Every structure is written in structure tokens, then in C-alpha cells.
Amino acid sequence: MGNLFGKRPRQLSLPPISQQDQAILSGKLSLQKLKNQRDKMKQYMRRNEKQMERDKELAKRLIRANKKDEFCHDLERSAVLFYSRALLVLKKKKYQESVIVQTLHQLDKVERMVNDLEFAIIEQKVVEQLRIGNEALKQMNQVQFKISVNSINTLEISEKEKFVFQEISNMLSGKLDRNNLEEVENELSKLIEENVLDLPEVPSEPVLSETFDGLSKFKALILKIFQELNKRQLSYS
Template sequence: MGGIFSKKEKAPKSAPVSDQDNAILALKTQRDKMKQMVKRKENCLEKERQLAKQLLKDGKKDRALLILKKKRYQENIIDQTLKHLSKIEQMVTDLEFAEVQQRVTEGLRQGNEALKRMNQLFDIDEIDKIMEETKEAAEYQAEISNMLSGQLSNADVSDVEKELEELLAAQVPVDLPEVPDHEMPEKVAEKEKEKPRREKIALEA
């Protein structure tokens, strides 16, 4: 039931069709029509050639000549159409390439803007300040360490290092083996051996 009354998901909106897209579509449509026309005329040419041969056999030379002239005229039209078709193909290719180039340029522009925004977030002066503070802290720590080392003897330094190792060792938990809550098998066996002896001594007494 829930599926019946649930709202249908909206399909993603398609990108708006530009004038360039319409121009490419119109050129492709014209190209396809011209190809179909050329194909039809080429089929007619072969038929007219066969018809001219038949007319010659029948002795109708004038009719055959007329058919061949018509055939030649159709061939000229096909040649001109193919030339125009080649230009249309080139124009479609140029438009599609220009469209791709435009998209690449737009992508580069957006990338440059994003890079500029990132550079604004990471101020060079602020980074230099952080690096300088880090350097000063390291130098201060080294200075304190050197000063303390000068006030302590070798024995003191050795004791300090030993104490540090003890503190580190204390932080590592040591897993000790668990103590069994029952007697070991060896102890049980010894008790079993002692039992007959005690009973024998009791009888002798």
C-alpha cells in the first residue's frame, strides 16, 4: 500500500538545450536526408543503365541516349550532393568540437575559481606564523634540555633514564599465569600412593 501512495521520484532535470545543440541537430537531420537521397538515386542509376542496354537491343537508340543523359544528370546531382554532405559533416564535427572545448574551458574556469578560494583560506602569512611558533617551541625545549643536562652529573642522567624506563614498563600490563583452583595431577598421585601405606601402618598398630 505504501508503494501505491508514495510519491514518485522526480527524474533529474536535463540540461537546457542551447542554440548550438539545435544547430547540430538540424545539420545531422539534413545530413541523414541527403544520405537517403543519394542512396535512392544510386539505385535508380543502375536501373537506368540496364534500361538503356535493353533499348539498344530493341533498336531504340534515341530512347537509350535519352536515358543515358538522364542518368548522367543524376550522377552530377549525386556528386554535388556528396560535396555538400562532406561540408555538412565537417561543420557538425567543428560544432561538436567547439562544444567540447567550451565545456573544458568552463571546467578550467571553475577550477581556477575554486583554487583561488582555497588560497584565500590558507593565508601564507598565517602559515609562516605557525611555522615560526613551532620552531620557537622546539628551540625552547632544546634549551631547557641542555640547561638541565649541564646541571646534572652523568650518574644523575643515568638514574633519570632508568626511572623513565621503569615508568614506561609500569604502563605495560603484565599477564601473569592464572593459579589453578584444583590440585595438580602429581599431588593427587602422591596422595594415592601414601593412602595404602597409612592404612597398612594402622592395621599393624
Template sequence: MGNLFGKKKVTRITEQDKAVLQLKQQRDRLKQYQKKITLQLEKERELAKHLLKDGKKDKALLLLKKKRYQEQLLDKTENQISNLERMVQDIEFAQIEMKVIEGLKVGNDCLKKMHELFSIEEVERIMDETNDAIEYQKQIDDMLAGSLTQEDEDAVLAELEAITQEEADLELPEVPGEELPEVPEQEPVREKERVKKKADREMLAV
């Protein structure tokens, strides 16, 4: 029956994509570690308070030293997370730049092919023809704007009237001047038929 839903689109994973994925996974693990240390530091601080209440100052001091060391590790973890995120952003931005460069390359290739269709001489010829057409249209516009003299206007109107009259003469048919001939009466034909019938009767009587 074939595949009713068509072929699935295959996504091409590049080495840059793999690198970004690995960096994000490392960042997420560091964030989980950071969260775990933060919760532990809060517990150790509460425990140090209880030790002081119980008069165990040395143990509370030792616990606070341990807490301080873990806080330093937490700061280092924060820096590492920042570095990873910055690296991810740099790689993703580099990918965008590559796509832009590829787009520019395709655009340049298209422009080169378009330029090959027209040489400099061809473009100059087209521009000259365009300028001539613009100048011709300007002359027509100047005439229509009233730059003709009154004598020219009268001549134009007279020519228009003559053309209009010629068109009218071509369209109307000529009217005949002679009278139509009269149609002869049918009486002689009827008289001949009557005489023929009478002769036929006389022959039958004989």
C-alpha cells in the first residue's frame, strides 16, 4: 500500500549541534550540583546553630569551615556554568553567521547569473531607448498641455472634422435616385387561362 503518511523528513545533525547538546548537558548537571550544595549549606548552618546552643563551639566552628569551603566550590560552579552558557551562545551565533554567509553566497551567485544575461552595452542601449521614450512622451505632454498656437489648434480641429466626415461617408449606404419600376398587373394571364379552358370544352363537345 505504500507509506500513507509520506516519508519523514530527515534532520541533519551537525558536529556543532552535538557540541551544543553536550555543553548544555554539562551545564544542567552543574546546576543540579549547585542546587544540591545550596540545600546542604542551609542544613549545615542550622546544624551549627544547634551545636552552639548545646555548647559545642568547636564542632560548630569546624562545620562552618566546611560550609565556607563548599561556598567557594559553589562560586566556582557558578563561574563554570556561566562559561558553558557563553560557549553555547558563541557556537549558536557562529551557526547563524554560517547560514547568513551561505545565504549571501547564494545571493551573489544569483546576481552573477543575472548580470551575465545583460552586458554593459545592452544595459546602456535599454537606458537610451528608455530616455528616448520618456522624451517622446514629454513632447506629447507638452502639446496636450497647450503649447500649440491657435493656428495649430484650428488646423488640428479641421483635420479631426475631415476624418470624422470621411468615416461617416464610408458607413452610410447611397440612396438610389430613380423610382422603383411598377409591377405589371396579372389580368392578361387570367384572360389567357379563361380562353384556354373555353377551347377545351368546345373540343370535348365535338
């Protein structure tokens, strides 16, 4: 009896895990990480759809704010300030769209690689794509800046704001290719046509001819400044 209860239970010996099994297990873990990262990217894209719409509305507000000041003392300074901000907002919007699309495409490509090939062969590639995805997330977080609402309806802007606007504009210009910049500028041009370059309504009372002359000069000035902004922005690319 004493010997019966005194014996230790025999420990089951597990077979050693082969390098191939370890590679497959590691590959599965990497695949799950990729799927989690892809899901985060899709959630981020859904959240930013509303943010992109707000950015577009902000660009419209900037253009309309400049329209209200069309007869101010310094027309050129007013137009450059407001349209530069509107262009910056649209560049941010376009950059976010391109990063999301590129990253989702890359993640889907890696997922197909994981499913089609041996995990042990592509493990290093999967890890590299994870790193690229993390860098893309960091880049998108870096451009989550907001333009002060108070600065929209005024011509005054601090030196600090000027520096921040210029720094962000230069950074985004380096991230967007020529085609993206042209799309941003076309979008800004369309917004200007919709919100500024509309014909005045027929007045019910006589209006001084000087008023129409001033409006025509202002529209011509807008076109001239917008063309100059196009040249400057394209020179960064």
C-alpha cells in the first residue's frame, strides 16, 4: 500500500517541436497580427471618412471667408492667406486618402502571400510588411493637425502659426506626387468656382458701375494668385 501511494505518476514526454512547426506557428502568429493591423486600418479609414468631409467643408469655409473680405484694403494678402490655407487642408485630405489606400493594398498583398506560400519562407517578409504598416499608421497620426477656427475669419496670423503651416505644407508636398498635387489643385479650383467665381445676382436697384469693376478686378486677382500658388506648390514636388 505504501509503495502504491508512494509512486510518482509517470510524466508524459512531449515530442520535440521541429523547426518547421515552429516556423508555421510563427507564421500563423504573424498572420494574425497582420489581420489585426488590417482591421485597425479599416477602422481608421471609416473614422477618417467623416474627417475628410470636414476638411473639405473647412476649405469651403476658408474660400467663403475670403469672399466676404473681397473689398478689403489688401486684396492680394487676403487671397494668398485664405487660399494657401484651403490648399493646405486639401493636400492633407489627399495625403490621408493615398496613405490609406496604399497601406490597405499592401496589407492585402501580404495576407495573400501568407496564405499561398510556406510560412517559413516568407516570415521575414511578413515582419517587414508589419513594420511598413506601423510606419504608415505613424505617418497618418502625424498629419492629424487642426486649423484654428478663429484664424479662419481673420487676416491676422501669428508667426508660430505661419511656421507650422509652412512646415506642414512642405512635409505634405514631399509626400504627394505630381498627380496628387494636380488633383488637389483641381479640387481647390472647383471649390473656388463654386463659392467665389459665381455671377452676381441681378440687383433690384441701380448699382454703381465701380462696384462691378471692383468685383471683376477681384476675380481676376484670384485667378492670378491661384496660378502663382500652383507654380509654387508644383516646384516642391
